[in-house]
Amino acid sequence: MFAGMNSASATDVWVDHWNYENIDIYVMNDAITYSSDSNGRGFSVSTKFVKNGQLKQIVVWNFSKFRNDMWRYRTNTMRGGHTTVVIPHNGVFEYGMNQIGWRYYIDQTYYY
Numbered sequence: 845m846f847a848g849m850n851s852a853s854a855t856d857v858w859v860d861h862w863n864y865e866n867i868d869i870y871v872m873n874d875a876i877t878y879s880s881d882s883n884g885r886g887f888s889v890s891t892k893f894v895k896n897g898q899l900k901q902i903v904v905w906n907f908s909k910f911r912n913d914m915w916r917y918r919t920n921t922m923r924g925g926h927t928t929v930v931i932p933h934n935g936v937f938e939y940g941m942n943q944i945g946w947r948y949y950i951d952q953t954y955y956y
Contacts, residue, residue, distance in 0.1 A: 855873045855874070859891075860936065867893050868894045884911055886907055891936055917930050
């Protein structure tokens, strides 16, 4: 995807709660990898989905931005090779961006 991978350091950090599923999401901070090149940038992060104190699943998120396009993501739980536009306020995305030190903005409250 991108040349010259880098990584950040280690802990599980709570980043979001999805009320509609009663799921807490924790980023596995030692699993953030990122890279960029002249065509764009991206990062991957592993998360733990926890419900009522029990681990339900591990989900790997892959975020990417090609040139001036919107930020998009795919996860290991999605079918097919498609990506989805990242809509605000995605706790996983914002945490990853802040850890890496990349800036982002919300465009007209619809997408990053």
